[in-house]
Amino acid sequence: MKNLQATERCRRESAKGQAEKMEHTKYPHTKGSFTLPGEAGCEALTLELADQWGADVIRDSDGTRLSDEIVNAGYGIYSTICIIRDHNEWARAHMDRLQQTFLMSAPKTAKADTVIIGLLDGYFKEQFLVNGSEDSLEFWQVFDRTDNAEVPREQWTFDEAQGTVTVAGIRAYHDYTVNFLAYRIWEEINMYNHVTNHWDKEHLMPVDPRYPDTQEYLLSWLKNWCGENPDTTVVRFTSLFYNFVWIWGGDERHRNHFTDWGSYDFTVSPRALKEFEKEYGYGLTSEDFINQGRLHATHMAPGKKQLDYMKFTNRFVISFGKQLVDLVHSYGKKAYVFYDDSWVGLEPYFPTFTEFGFDGIIKCIFSGYEIRLCAGVDAPVHEVRLHPYLFPVGLGGAPTFSGNGDPKRDAEKYWIAARRAMLRAKIDRIGLGGYLHLLEDYPDFVEYISRTADEFRAIKALHEEGEPQLLRLHVGVLTAWGKTRSWTLSGHFHETWQNDLIHINEALSGWPVKVDYIDFEDIREQELSDYDVIINAGFAGSAWSGGEQWNDSRVLEKLRSYAEEGGCILGVCQPSMIKGYMTNFRLADVLGVDQDTGERCCHGRISYKKAEKFFGDDSVFSKKELDSIAGSLKGTEGIYLTDFNVQVLAEDVAYSPIGEEVHSPKLTYHPYGKGCGIYLSHFTYSVENSRFLLELLLKAAGKEEAKAQLGDNIYCEAAYFPCSGKAVAVNNSDRPQHLKITLGGAVKEVDLEPCGSCMIEI
Numbered sequence: 164m165k166n167l168q169a170t171e172r173c174r175r176e177s178a179k180g181q182a183e184k185m186e187h188t189k190y191p192h193t194k195g196s197f198t199l200p201g202e203a204g205c206e207a208l209t210l211e212l213a214d215q216w217g218a219d220v221i222r223d224s225d226g227t228r229l230s231d232e233i234v235n236a237g238y239g240i241y242s243t244i245c246i247i248r249d250h251n252e253w254a255r256a257h258m259d260r261l262q263q264t265f266l267m268s269a270p271k272t273a274k275a276d277t278v279i280i281g282l283l284d285g286y287f288k289e290q291f292l293v294n295g296s297e298d299s300l301e302f303w304q305v306f307d308r309t310d311n312a313e314v315p316r317e318q319w320t321f322d323e324a325q326g327t328v329t330v331a332g333i334r335a336y337h338d339y340t341v342n343f344l345a346y347r348i349w350e351e352i353n354m355y356n357h358v359t360n361h362w363d364k365e366h367l368m369p370v371d372p373r374y375p376d377t378q379e380y381l382l383s384w385l386k387n388w389c390g391e392n393p394d395t396t397v398v399r400f401t402s403l404f405y406n407f408v409w410i411w412g413g414d415e416r417h418r419n420h421f422t423d424w425g426s427y428d429f430t431v432s433p434r435a436l437k438e439f440e441k442e443y444g445y446g447l448t449s450e451d452f453i454n455q456g457r458l459h460a461t462h463m464a465p466g467k468k469q470l471d472y473m474k475f476t477n478r479f480v481i482s483f484g485k486q487l488v489d490l491v492h493s494y495g496k497k498a499y500v501f502y503d504d505s506w507v508g509l510e511p512y513f514p515t516f517t518e519f520g521f522d523g524i525i526k527c528i529f530s531g532y533e534i535r536l537c538a539g540v541d542a543p544v545h546e547v548r549l550h551p552y553l554f555p556v557g558l559g560g561a562p563t564f565s566g567n568g569d570p571k572r573d574a575e576k577y578w579i580a581a582r583r584a585m586l587r588a589k590i591d592r593i594g595l596g597g598y599l600h601l602l603e604d605y606p607d608f609v610e611y612i613s614r615t616a617d618e619f620r621a622i623k624a625l626h627e628e629g630e631p632q633l634l635r636l637h638v639g640v641l642t643a644w645g646k647t648r649s650w651t652l653s654g655h656f657h658e659t660w661q662n663d664l665i666h667i668n669e670a671l672s673g674w675p676v677k678v679d680y681i682d683f684e685d686i687r688e689q690e691l692s693d694y695d696v697i698i699n700a701g702f703a704g705s706a707w708s709g710g711e712q713w714n715d716s717r718v719l720e721k722l723r724s725y726a727e728e729g730g731c732i733l734g735v736c737q738p739s740m741i742k743g744y745m746t747n748f749r750l751a752d753v754l755g756v757d758q759d760t761g762e763r764c765c766h767g768r769i770s771y772k773k774a775e776k777f778f779g780d781d782s783v784f785s786k787k788e789l790d791s792i793a794g795s796l797k798g799t800e801g802i803y804l805t806d807f808n809v810q811v812l813a814e815d816v817a818y819s820p821i822g823e824e825v826h827s828p829k830l831t832y833h834p835y836g837k838g839c840g841i842y843l844s845h846f847t848y849s850v851e852n853s854r855f856l857l858e859l860l861l862k863a864a865g866k867e868e869a870k871a872q873l874g875d876n877i878y879c880e881a882a883y884f885p886c887s888g889k890a891v892a893v894n895n896s897d898r899p900q901h902l903k904i905t906l907g908g909a910v911k912e913v914d915l916e917p918c919g920s921c922m923i924e925i
Contacts, residue, residue, distance in 0.1 A: 190617040190922075195219045197616050198241060198546065198594025200553060203230035205600050210236055212599065212609065216616045222399065224553075224596050225356055234394045242395040244388065246381055246487065247404050247505060248350040248367040253380055255368075260377050261346040262369040262405070263294060263432050265452045268328070268341040270308055277331045280341050286420070287411035289366065290354065291345040295323040298433040299344040304449045305330055309337035311455075340456070342449035347429065351409040352401075352504050359556055360598075372404050372483050373435055385487055389494040397497045399525065402506035403484050405430045405476075408458070425461040425653035427469075427507055428452055430476050439475050447472065461653035462662070464643035464710030473510070480508035481518050488520045499523040499546070502537060511540040512647050527552075527596075529577055529655050531584035531672030532665070536650035538588035546592035549615075550577045553597025559657055564601035571608040575918055578615055579895055582920070583673030585619070586882035586891060589626035593619050618920060622891060629886025632906075634869040636676040636861060639694040640667070643706040645682025652707070663736045663846045664700045664707045670846075670853035673880060675872070683712040691725040695864040699750075700735035700846070713741040713749045726753045727836030731863045735843045736799060746805070754840035755809035755833030759801040769804040771811050771828070777859070783875055784855065792855050798829040799844035809833045815844075832863070839863050850878055850895045874904035879915060883907060883925065893920040 199218035201209040222241035223229050234240055269285045271278055282293050305314040319330045328341045350369040372378050408426040412418050440446040451468055459469055491498040500521050523544030526537035537545050551557055551573045555565035562568035602609055650668055652659040659665045671678050701707025726732055732753050739750040751757040777789050798815035813830035829844035841863055854877040861867055878896040883906040894900045894915035903912045907925040
């Protein structure tokens, strides 16, 4: 294979006088743009690492504090506050001001004409407390889920002492549930830290700032806090008011009932619902949130009610959030916001975000797409928290700084993913969070972070001189959310890995191409000719595929015209899929394929011969590598051709019960007018698959001349910064690699150590 040959070349000395050969650059040790977590009791370690890692800022973390020795050591000081928690004394005196959520009781099958339902059965009872007030009961609903019908109010009663609802006059062997409001009596991040870090501290409760007396208390508290912390230079809000939704179960075998990083379920209260109805002229019910128990995961295409409520909540979060930011500014301090935890309502990709007046935004990251998610926000400073956090165990529950954990290995894995995206978009600062004392037994991690910090500062310096050069390829990613959910599927990679689009986002994050996230209104209203490729990827009915938006024939007209005039449409998984029409894929004519979900089992199908080549002879991939990539693509059942001109580039082959071969396309190319449609059954991110997809799109868009800038080794990438006359080449593999690349008209050859990088003078 060509890349194995490339690997062998890097082990041999190039002939003297030929193209330049470089080993991994040891970047000069510099200082700045690094935030270090400090810890009282570890003063010597804190200040030693601040020097070794080139930190200019020291921060506290949840559960730690900074001593006077650290505060007075001459560094900038970040102080972390979560404005809605750590107010238990006030909260206990105002329990009706705690934050709330709608919950649905576990379904219960009636065995007679009466059924008694325990509201919190199955839930983690340390997280919730039923709100049985009159204001709350107004929004409760009981449903016969077998008939999907609401049970009239006069047929059910609530027993507050028992925490049950009795439903009478009903039908036996039907399922019944109750939608009810519950107070959240343990703030979820505090709850997670207790479990993860084995805290034995008071459980913190979240207060709801929608109430005027809560606002008055929080403003007074923040004013006192600012006055008592004169050395703080940046107040780091974590984040503002409403946490992403995280509903826990009482049984450890089903601890996580529901998690969604973009859901608004934790923002509700009787006051909010009544204010919404007054403003919008219509009311919301509990079922608008519960949605038959499915809730409204971000993976579902949003409807009008959901979008209205998001905007309504955003306006409130801005109105009170701006008061807090202005107060911080009045004390001569800067205000940064953390783009995780209680970020719901902030909506950094709404055009209203700048109204807060934040001086910076901070994002914790595992992957490249999260780098782009942070970098794309309209904010003065973009900072990322690297992983692993300095915690005994990671978010997935595996040991990190404990047991058989290997934090250096983890840091290297996350840095390789983040670095390729940092080459394309500027990040201003990096840092870590957690407990510094855990590092004493991990000197290899300490040394790795030192090298990483210097490497980051070198990349940042190039961005500050000018933007990196892009290929002439403009990609539009079409979803029901559009720009609002740019670069995300609401969660980290390990939470959304099943979805094709998150893998495509990860590939895109490190490509030297322009990327826009667009919605269906953009399709209807915008000129599409600027896009070389439009991607639609996701399962049928999802926000990512588009759901009900595909009922609009205007969308089809625009996209067909776009392809006819030379555009390329890439469909992945179940693109443009919706039932009720002649084809299940509404863009079947452009893609040249459709999916049979059982209704066409008696219909014959077009036979085909698999194409012999993916690319021309100048492909960086060998045939063996292409076959390996094709084999790694997961098939989608029932895909069949709708046109004789479709080229099948990869297929699944199965066998029927009587031994007949059944061929199913999983990668196809279909000419359409001056443009084309490409169908990909699934996409999983890997270094190989990412490069393969980029080259496929370049070929489809007629931009193959740009491939020289990509280099001859799929395991390496490079970013060229014309203003500085320099480039950075990176090795995304754990083996030595050799790269030959053309940048700025110059041919360069470099040797890269495993996971390494180097600076190239052009």
